[in-house]
Amino acid sequence: MRDLRSRLERIGERVRVAPDAFERLERTRRRHERNRRITAGVVALSVAVAGSLIAFSAFRGGDGVRTVGSGGSNEAPVDVAQLTCDASGSITPSNSLVAAQPNGVHVAISNTGDTPVSFSIEGLGGDGAEPGEHKETVWQIPPGPATVSCGMITDGGTGVASSATLEVVDPNGLYVPADLECASGEAYGSGGDYADGATGFAGDPVQVARDHVSGLEFDDLIERAGYPDSRLPVIRVVRDGAIVGKVTLRDDGSGGWLDDSVEGCSGTRFGWSVEPTGVSGPMGQPMNAWDALCATVRAGDGNSVHNGADLRVDGRDADLDTSCLIAPAGRPLTILFGNLDDGVPRSISIYR
Amino acid sequence: MGHALFSGELITGVGEIVYELGRFEPGEYYFQDDVHPAANGVLVVE
Numbered sequence: 179m180r181d182l183r184s185r186l187e188r189i190g191e192r193v194r195v196a197p198d199a200f201e202r203l204e205r206t207r208r209r210h211e212r213n214r215r216i217t218a219g220v221v222a223l224s225v226a227v228a229g230s231l232i233a234f235s236a237f238r239g240g241d242g243v244r245t246v247g248s249g250g251s252n253e254a255p256v257d258v259a260q261l262t263c264d265a266s267g268s269i270t271p272s273n274s275l276v277a278a279q280p281n282g283v284h285v286a287i288s289n290t291g292d293t294p295v296s297f298s299i300e301g302l303g304g305d306g307a308e309p310g311e312h313k314e315t316v317w318q319i320p321p322g323p324a325t326v327s328c329g330m331i332t333d334g335g336t337g338v339a340s341s342a343t344l345e346v347v348d349p350n351g352l353y354v355p356a357d358l359e360c361a362s363g364e365a366y367g368s369g370g371d372y373a374d375g376a377t378g379f380a381g382d383p384v385q386v387a388r389d390h391v392s393g394l395e396f397d398d399l400i401e402r403a404g405y406p407d408s409r410l411p412v413i414r415v416v417r418d419g420a421i422v423g424k425v426t427l428r429d430d431g432s433g434g435w436l437d438d439s440v441e442g443c444s445g446t447r448f449g450w451s452v453e454p455t456g457v458s459g460p461m462g463q464p465m466n467a468w469d470a471l472c473a474t475v476r477a478g479d480g481n482s483v484h485n486g487a488d489l490r491v492d493g494r495d496a497d498l499d500t501s502c503l504i505a506p507a508g509r510p511l512t513i514l515f516g517n518l519d520d521g522v523p524r525s526i527s528i529y530r
Numbered sequence: 531m532g533h534a535l536f537s538g539e540l541i542t543g544v545g546e547i548v549y550e551l552g553r554f555e556p557g558e559y560y561f562q563d564d565v566h567p568a569a570n571g572v573l574v575v576e
Contacts, residue, residue, distance in 0.1 A: 392566055393564060394567055447540075447564050451566060493563055493566070496568055496569055497568075497569050501570070502571050503572070503574070505554065505576075506575070506576070507555060508553055511551040512548055512550050512551060514546060515548075516545075517543065517546070520543050522543070522565075523540050523541070523565050524566060524569075525538040525541060525563065526538040526562070528534065528561045529533065529534050529560045530533065530560070
């Protein structure tokens with residue numbers, strides 16, 4: 179009997195409603211409701227972001243007609259991006275979309291503060307603006323997002339900096355990529371170093387590059403890249419479908435072009451040559467046109483320096499001392515290669 | 531240009547180097563100074 183009473187009392191304890199039970203139940207219900215709303219908000223935001231990305235992808239990959247989906251922006255790209263750096267060091271773009279122009283992307287910076295500001299575009303460089311100054315500059319920003327930053331210049335250096343994102347659009351397809359596509363992932367580069375007054379080579383920049391870049395092969399595709407009217411013309415070298423070289427030229431001030439930089443993938447040997455190099459190879463002339471070059475060599479016996487199993491070739495300036503070598507088949511061949519120029523690199527390769 | 535059958539080691543400055551090419555089949559081949567591609571010619575193996 180006592181056991182039965184104990185059991186009934188325990189059951190009574192379980193079913194007894196606590197004084198604050200309703201409040202706890204209400205708090206739980208509200209927490210669940212809040213969580214449901216947060217989840218719904220996150221999902222909605224994700225859908226909106228995904229929708230914007232899809233719309234943006236369609237815009238970038240299409241023919242330049244901007245597709246704006248639900249939740250997207252109707253902002254039209256401007257020809258000149260207007261950026262304001264204020265007294266607090268904040269940067270404010272008046273428009274987030276800017277359209278590329280034939281010579282690059284135009285960016286105007288206004289310094290509304292009372293201290294000089296530095297202005298930079300990630301990966302490309304920067305500029306400065308004095309208090310109250312408004313200036314427009316042109317940058318070689320590829321299509322896509324670009325981070326622009328602004329910072330106050332103080333005696334202690336650059337102060338508070340802030341950044342914003344510009345989206346460069348290229349509705350007319352002006353930009354031609356020039357980033358190297360090296361299979362090895364490794365590249366090299368060099369920059370031209372000239373004294374004031376140095377004179378370059380007149381003519382079309384692509385032809386100048388074709389004439390003065392060494393290491394080109396005759397089936398390389400050499401063409402203008404970047405923006406078509408950029409102040410520093412960019413020429414890319416495409417070999418077997420990949421960009422393996424990039425040359426940037428600069429104006430010498432009198433209509434000629436100097437090399438500003440030469441870049442190449444490892445395994446290539448691009449450089450700048452004052453002497454015209456041309457593009458290697460027969461350039462349309464039939465192979466048998468070289469028969470004439472060999473007439474003199476052929477007249478010699480099989481033991482001359484250019485005729486025989488053990489050949490000799492000397493290099494001086496941009497020339498070799500022969501354009502013809504004759505050698506016997508089936509025998510091991512050697513070339514004794516002499517470099518007659520101090521400090522000049524050279525090598526010989528054989529192709530078929 | 532086709533493919534390289536032999537790529538000579540780069541030599542910088544006054545000096546000499548011996549390239550061992552191996553054996554070649556009869557035919558016409560193209561050689562060049564890779565640093566100065568305008569310096570080029572034909573290798574006739576016969």
